[in-house]
Amino acid sequence: MIPVAIFAALALSAWATSSTAQPRLSDTTRSYLSIAAPIVALTNVTLIDGTGRPAERGQTVVINGDRIQAVGPTGAVSVPAGARVVDLPGHTVIPGLVGMHNHTFYTTAAGRRAQLNTSAPRLYLGSGVTTIRTTGSISPYAEISLKQQIEAGEVPGPRMHISGPYITGPDAVVERKHITTPEQARRVVDYWADEGATWFKVYTEISRENLRAVTEAAHRRGVKVTGHLCSVGYREAVEAGIDALEHGLMANLEYHPDKVPDRCPGRDLETYAKLDVNSEAVQSTFRALVAKGVPMTSTLAVYEISIPNRPPLEQRVLDAMSPEVRREYQDTRRRLAERAGEGSMLAAFRKAQEYERAFVKAGGLLAAGVDPTGNGGALPGFGDQRNLELLIEAGFTPEEAVRIMTANGAKVLGQADLGTVAPGQIADLVVLRGDLAARPADIRNVVTVFKGGVGFDAQKLIASVAGLVGIR
Numbered sequence: 001m002i003p004v005a006i007f008a009a010l011a012l013s014a015w016a017t018s019s020t021a022q023p024r025l026s027d028t029t030r031s032y033l034s035i036a037a038p039i040v041a042l043t044n045v046t047l048i049d050g051t052g053r054p055a056e057r058g059q060t061v062v063i064n065g066d067r068i069q070a071v072g073p074t075g076a077v078s079v080p081a082g083a084r085v086v087d088l089p090g091h092t093v094i095p096g097l098v099g100m101h102n103h104t105f106y107t108t109a110a111g112r113r114a115q116l117n118t119s120a121p122r123l124y125l126g127s128g129v130t131t132i133r134t135t136g137s138i139s140p141y142a143e144i145s146l147k148q149q150i151e152a153g154e155v156p157g158p159r160m161h162i163s164g165p166y167i168t169g170p171d172a173v174v175e176r177k178h179i180t181t182p183e184q185a186r187r188v189v190d191y192w193a194d195e196g197a198t199w200f201k202v203y204t205e206i207s208r209e210n211l212r213a214v215t216e217a218a219h220r221r222g223v224k225v226t227g228h229l230c231s232v233g234y235r236e237a238v239e240a241g242i243d244a245l246e247h248g249l250m251a252n253l254e255y256h257p258d259k260v261p262d263r264c265p266g267r268d269l270e271t272y273a274k275l276d277v278n279s280e281a282v283q284s285t286f287r288a289l290v291a292k293g294v295p296m297t298s299t300l301a302v303y304e305i306s307i308p309n310r311p312p313l314e315q316r317v318l319d320a321m322s323p324e325v326r327r328e329y330q331d332t333r334r335r336l337a338e339r340a341g342e343g344s345m346l347a348a349f350r351k352a353q354e355y356e357r358a359f360v361k362a363g364g365l366l367a368a369g370v371d372p373t374g375n376g377g378a379l380p381g382f383g384d385q386r387n388l389e390l391l392i393e394a395g396f397t398p399e400e401a402v403r404i405m406t407a408n409g410a411k412v413l414g415q416a417d418l419g420t421v422a423p424g425q426i427a428d429l430v431v432l433r434g435d436l437a438a439r440p441a442d443i444r445n446v447v448t449v450f451k452g453g454v455g456f457d458a459q460k461l462i463a464s465v466a467g468l469v470g471i472r
């Protein structure tokens, strides 16, 4: 371990309370800081800058206040007098991850649905996720309050883009708004846009007519709409004005042989496993999305947890779970493993990876996020890291996978000053122990997370939520 935390503790408190560039941080938030100084120079790092450019060794990144001031080869970049120099050979620096499907609630296969206002923001930030879009809320006011608390410096957490409640058709899940008329769609959008939602998520059973009503109402208010679809295919959704699409292949049912308009067909993993991504059907979907600039969100991590014996079981995942959730999740894994002969989920998953690669090859904008739902195996933050590993498994280079999870997400959110490491950008940075370009799993070795130039101790954030996932 580097001696960063030891030295940082001495100097950080005076600055963290006096700076004008940063919000006043509460004692709680300050207790998680490890590097906080007006000017910080990270020297001798391997940099993956979020643009897709190859990793570069021996780099220096200078942070001044909440912005990046300079980036370049160590020795060539001048380090300002008085800077806190943190020498980091053997470490990789990437932009803060931008999680584009990052709920603050969590579910398990045992029917648990819990709002995680304590553990989710700390897990996200401690895992290197400095920005999230919640992408469907079961408790929008809880999220709005959390965002306000984080912005005020009261609690540690990522930057947040809030979505309104799920808007859907006749599926009867308790926290989702069932819309039957365009007028209802307009009323819901107007209400939550007034309250601070900047995105809406339409869900599986929305009709084309009501989807159009949602997008028109949202666009009048300057907010956007994404969807986890089923009853509406991607090409139809683009025609209805949707701004983004969640889950990649798995939520695009337009290739299903029994698809009829406005109806959600049954699952058909075999057909999906055999889909040809070079077929006219698939390529015409991609052309429609690219023509309108509609991005797709990769959520491979939440699909992987339905595959027998995947993902590899990590002790840190079990440690973060409450004891009951740990039991529920281990039961789920056991039941899945008993069906290990069923290969169709794995084959469909591989196809989903191939689909995302083909989408990017066709010029599509792919972002990514964890979606900490389903059987509960993809935790906030840890699942985002896993998604990066799964994108690399899909065939993206580590640099491309980083871009998908940083600059691309920032682009979808319209935040040009986030997602890359370059002079003038907001200083959201992740310091990883190891060489991410050589070993994808090094994404798990987060040491320090800078949000707006303030460095948080990743392990301290993670340790603070041990046993809380599933409870609060």
Ligand SMILES: [Zn+2]
Pocket (backbone or CB within 6 Å): 101, 103, 135, 136, 228, 371, 373
């Ligand atoms: Zn979701």
